[in-house]
Amino acid sequence: MEFIHKPIMLKEILSGLSINPDGIYLDCTIGGAGHSKEIIKKLSSKGLLIGIDKDQDAINVCKERLKDYKNVILVKSDFKNIENVLNDLKIESLDGVLIDLGVSSYQLDNKERGFSFRFDAKLDMRMDQSQQLSAYEVVNSYSLQHLTRIIKEYGEEEYASSIAKNIVKNRPIKTTKELALIIEKSMPTKVVYTRNGAHKKTFQAIRIEVNKELDFLFETINFLITKLKSGGKMAILTFHSLEDRIVKNVFKINATDCLCPPKTPICICGHKKTINLVNKKPIIASEEEQKENPRSTSAKLRIIEKI
Numbered sequence: 001m002e003f004i005h006k007p008i009m010l011k012e013i014l015s016g017l018s019i020n021p022d023g024i025y026l027d028c029t030i031g032g033a034g035h036s037k038e039i040i041k042k043l044s045s046k047g048l049l050i051g052i053d054k055d056q057d058a059i060n061v062c063k064e065r066l067k068d069y070k071n072v073i074l075v076k077s078d079f080k081n082i083e084n085v086l087n088d089l090k091i092e093s094l095d096g097v098l099i100d101l102g103v104s105s106y107q108l109d110n111k112e113r114g115f116s117f118r119f120d121a122k123l124d125m126r127m128d129q130s131q132q133l134s135a136y137e138v139v140n141s142y143s144l145q146h147l148t149r150i151i152k153e154y155g156e157e158e159y160a161s162s163i164a165k166n167i168v169k170n171r172p173i174k175t176t177k178e179l180a181l182i183i184e185k186s187m188p189t190k191v192v193y194t195r196n197g198a199h200k201k202t203f204q205a206i207r208i209e210v211n212k213e214l215d216f217l218f219e220t221i222n223f224l225i226t227k228l229k230s231g232g233k234m235a236i237l238t239f240h241s242l243e244d245r246i247v248k249n250v251f252k253i254n255a256t257d258c259l260c261p262p263k264t265p266i267c268i269c270g271h272k273k274t275i276n277l278v279n280k281k282p283i284i285a286s287e288e289e290q291k292e293n294p295r296s297t298s299a300k301l302r303i304i305e306k307i
């Protein structure tokens with residue numbers, strides 16, 4: 001299957017990163033190189049692009065798409081391991097970082113990958129196909145309490161408890177369609193027909209659990225801020241409120257001078273801000289882009305600059 005993924009807010013990201021042609025840029029989620037291909041076009045032969053992804057399919061397609069460029073290094077890795085990746089490459093500092101979170105259209109639209117309720121496929125949802133945990137294990141082996149918590153927290157699903165109960169009652173559940181049907185039966189019919197995608201929230205929750213999407217996000221961003229050169233930029237695209245909350249929080253902490261509790265007469269924490277927020281409110285896709293690419297409608301872009 002062809003790797004198709006339209007880069008979201010490409011213009012806004014390129015302008016936000018204000019690429020230094022001789023700089024070192026890190027794309028933590030390179031996917032189909034939609035953004036990276038445009039970043040590398042702006043680099044001189046002294047510049048370098050490091051692209052990482054935990055999906056081997058993404059790395060393979062980027063090798064092909066970026067084959068004409070010498071100044072690119074592709075690494076199959078989870079970005080939670082970024083410190084080791086940079087140490088191995090002997091990279092001490094970065095001019096820019098891009099993180100485009102979540103799944104690619106290729107992963108969602110590829111039936112074999114078992115991410116979507118639109119196709120009937122074996123429950124899978126692993127971004128990294130070499131990892132053990134898949135959606136099948138989550139759905140078929142987690143306890144009722146654990147499933148309820150995941151669906152409630154990661155899916156913000158009000159029918160979490162009834163969905164989890166029905167999942168447990170109907171095990172084993174082997175395919176995406178079987179799971180979708182059980183979710184539908186766990187909520188009032190009116191909701192199934194009025195909600196845009198009755199299964200969306202539960203599928204999102206299971207996907208986040210399988211890929212541990214929120215587990216190391218704060219620490220990774222915090223670490224990468226320390227690696228940015230003065231004047232270096234970081235752009236992060238999120239697709240749901242749970243991700244955005246983490247990004248907003250880590251940026252806010254790093255953009256604040258004192259973190260003492262309010263009303264503390266004098267600062268005792270000594271915390272000094274290391275970044276400036278380029279945009280106080282998240283940037284959203286233009287109406288035109290939203291019309292042309294519905295996947296951009298939930299996207300939020302936050303950009304910072306290292307002091």
Ligand SMILES: C[S@@+](CC[C@H](N)C(=O)[O-])C[C@H]1O[C@@H](n2cnc3c(N)ncnc32)[C@H](O)[C@@H]1O
Pocket residue numbers: 005006007008028029030031032033034035036052053054055058077078079080100101102103104105127
């Ligand atoms: C939205 S896509 C990126 C698309 C890319 N910007 C483009 O325009 O082609 C997200 C990619 O990030 C990867 N990914 C998500 N979480 C990751 C993580 N923790 N570590 C490494 N890659 C990750 C996914 O496998 C997917 O390929």
